[in-house]
Amino acid sequence: MMKDLLAQRVNPDVPSALSGLFPKDDDPRAISFAAGSPNEDLFPVQAMHTAFDTAMINHGAHLFQYQTSQGNADLRDQLARRIGKWGQVQTTRDHVVLTVGGQQALELVAKTLLNPGDEVVVEAPSYVGALAAFDLYAPTYYGVPLQNDGIDLNALEDTLKQHPNIKLLYTVPDYHNPTGITMSVAKRQQLVALANKYDFVILEDSPYRDLGYEHLPLPAVKAFDTEGRVIFVSSMSKILMPGLRTGWMVADGGLLTAILRARQASDLEANNIVHAAIDAYLTANDLDAHVDILKADYQRKCAAMIQSLEDYFPDEATFTRPDGGFFDWVTLPEELDADALLSDTIIPQAHVSYVPSTNFYPDRNVRNGFRLSFTGLAPETIDEGMHRLGDQIKAALHAAKPVV
Ligand SMILES: Cc1ncc(COP(=O)(O)O)c(C=O)c1O
Structure with a gap:
């Protein structure tokens, strides 16, 4: 009944691009690479x-x-x-x-x-x-x-x-x-x-x-x-x-x-x-000096993420190598669906999360990629989470292409 009162632009039948972006996982082992949040330990409070x-x-x-x-x-x-x-x-x-x-x-x-x-x-x-x-x-x-x-x-x-x-x-x-x-x-x-x-x-x-x-x-x-x-x-x-x-x-x-x-x-x-x-x-204050501190922290974390992608991900997965900012992008072989993998196995079994590629395309049609954010996590946590994630991706790839 209420739905009829709403303007089409907020039609509740069409999911908002921003809703459900960051999956919830209350498990104490949970590691999220989803949210693009800055490192709050470095906020100049x-x-x-x-x-x-x-x-x-x-x-x-x-x-x-x-x-x-x-x-x-x-x-x-x-x-x-x-x-x-x-x-x-x-x-x-x-x-x-x-x-x-x-x-x-x-x-x-x-x-x-x-x-x-x-x-x-x-x-x-x-x-x-x-x-x-x-x-x-x-x-x-x-x-x-x-x-x-x-x-x-x-x-x-x-x-x-x-x-x-x-x-x-x-x-x-x-x-x-x-x-x-x-x-x-x-x-x-x-x-x-x-x-x-x-x-x-x-x-x-x-x-x-x-x-x-x-x-x-x-x-x-x-x-x-x-x-x-x-x-x-x-x-x-x-x-x-x-x-x-x-x-x-x-x-x-x-x-x-x-x-x-x-x-x-x-x-x-x-x-x-x-x-x-x-x-x-x-x-x-010198904002540039503050930004230098952020850059050093994020560079270290980005390096940990790239290293773990090299160490734990299968060769079939490709990834970007950013030299700044907050994010890395992973592309999986086309037969893998990053949305389904996340909800079916990666969160329940590995307690790791990312943002699947569908969210970043206006027609939500690209399913085999995901965004990783590294700025809010310690390098050891990145390594741990990426190890678990890489194992899941390898298993999914293996299941998609069974060896005969
Ligand atoms: C590319 C881009 N534009 C805009 C924003 C909006 O940020 P804010 O409204 O906090 O300035 C973000 C935040 O993640 C972003 O990544």
């Missing part, structure tokens, strides 16, 4: 506590007043300078919008651009949270495969020729979620050239860009934008703390005006108290 105090002392009651829908101007200033330095994007605070996590930025862009049926290109696979945000606006998706250096531009151009009305392309160019792949600089430039030629908007989502283990961040796709058609999104979640719920975007011209209109209707403005505290944190 004390420094942030001080920053909140500083913000309150400096701003007094005004801190708690309504501000602007773009958000705290001082923080926007700092972020504009940061993306100038580390992303080669020449912009100012007037083009920056603070959001409730990067996730809100993605949803606002979808709300601003997409009518039902509008055509959208996503990388295949793609970030599940973006698919969940886009799904609400019922677009028509085209998935374009990834190569080791980012989206396959030939396949993209074929798709653009076949579907000249494509409006939006969504990409995670740096240490991609879920594959860990990074787009080459040449491709970033060529992608913008294609956007200019075929007249579409690029949504560049880059929360992991600072987390190249041994690299400085590459120029953003937005750095090559000549027509104001790239919307850049990033976040404090992966380099500071997700609980701050602070993301940000850089947009220009009519796109910026339209996004702000959608933002005002949605929540008027973001959380100024948190943003003043982040501004105080960035003023008093």
Whole structure:
């Protein structure tokens, strides 16, 4: 009865891309490679506590007043300078919008651009949270495969020729979620050239860009934008703390005006108290030094994961070798179904979990892969969990191809 009252976009018969992502396993031996959570032992809690105090002392009651829908101007200033330095994007605070996590930025862009049926290109696979945000606006998706250096531009151009009305392309160019792949600089430039030629908007989502283990961040796709058609999104979640719920975007011209209109209707403005505290944190602390600590920790964990994939997985399974970020992507032989394996044997018998590939494809049709996240686990735990997982994969492969 209630169902009839709901808008189609939240139809309970269609599972949300974000629901059931992280399987529950209460067993004490459980090891989860599913959630992409940062290592909370490294959260700068004390420094942030001080920053909140500083913000309150400096701003007094005004801190708690309504501000602007773009958000705290001082923080926007700092972020504009940061993306100038580390992303080669020449912009100012007037083009920056603070959001409730990067996730809100993605949803606002979808709300601003997409009518039902509008055509959208996503990388295949793609970030599940973006698919969940886009799904609400019922677009028509085209998935374009990834190569080791980012989206396959030939396949993209074929798709653009076949579907000249494509409006939006969504990409995670740096240490991609879920594959860990990074787009080459040449491709970033060529992608913008294609956007200019075929007249579409690029949504560049880059929360992991600072987390190249041994690299400085590459120029953003937005750095090559000549027509104001790239919307850049990033976040404090992966380099500071997700609980701050602070993301940000850089947009220009009519796109910026339209996004702000959608933002005002949605929540008027973001959380100024948190943003003043982040501004105080960035003023008093060296964020890059903090990021260096994260990079060293994640590099060690990533190395443990790659080593365990080499040690415990069958040769038939292939995997990416990320040099930054949170994730690794495993591709199994096509006869294996990562969803069924997870629920039928891997969780019940090995108490290990991952996120199956179906979740990262708009039509949920690729079943033989999965995403592994390593940032929240100690190297010994990674080794233990991957040993158990590898044994299960080997057994499944053996069962699928019995020796005669
Ligand atoms: C690619 C990507 N975009 C956006 C987000 C959203 O993060 P937040 O809303 O915490 O900034 C995530 C989080 O995992 C992500 O991986």
